[in-house]
Amino acid sequence: MKERPNLVLAVVAAVVVLLAAVAAFLAANRQPPDLDPSTPEGTVQLFVRAVLEGDDEEAVGYLDPSLGCRAPLPDLYRPQGATITLVDSVTRDGTAEVTIDVTEQAGGGLFGSWSHRETLRLRAEADRWLVQRDSWPIYSCR
Known part of the structure; x- marks a missing residue:
């Protein structure tokens, strides 16, 4: 029994x-929802997506020209896959800080991923936003 x-x-x-x-x-x-491309959050989403997909021409279009980045981008680490989650966004006086959580997949299996938090800074220019400074995943174009 x-x-x-x-x-x-x-x-x-x-x-x-x-x-x-x-x-x-x-x-x-x-699949994450597509954010409004005219917002800082949408710009970050499109920028990161372009970098991860290897579309350097598009990625450079989201970067502040003062960074001196040109396609093709210098050798940089591109994870096999990544999930980006918006954590916070603060906009003031024509600038923005967008904080995201990045979960990178490095292979198969349950333990083949890790997460980190990144903050990208942007500035408004005319009717769009541009990523300023060297930030994840492009730390330097020089």
Whole structure:
């Protein structure tokens, strides 16, 4: 009679593990919403996406020309995949600071990723925003 409660407990535990795995898979493969490109947040999203996809021409278009960056960008680390999450955005007097959490995937498996927080600084120019200073993932163009 004691075998039946153990079997029920094992089945419940297996279902919980399966649901957790499905939830993790869905969360990892969820596409983020496209942000308004006329905002600092949208500019950061487009800039990071261009860098990660290797579109150096587009990425340079989001950078302040005073940085001296040109395509092709210098050798830089490009993760195999990354998930970017907006943490905070502060805009004042024509400047902005956009803070993001970056989760990089370096291969397969549950432990093949790590996270870090980055803050990108932007300035307004006419009807768009430009990334200022050397920031992640391009620390220097010189």
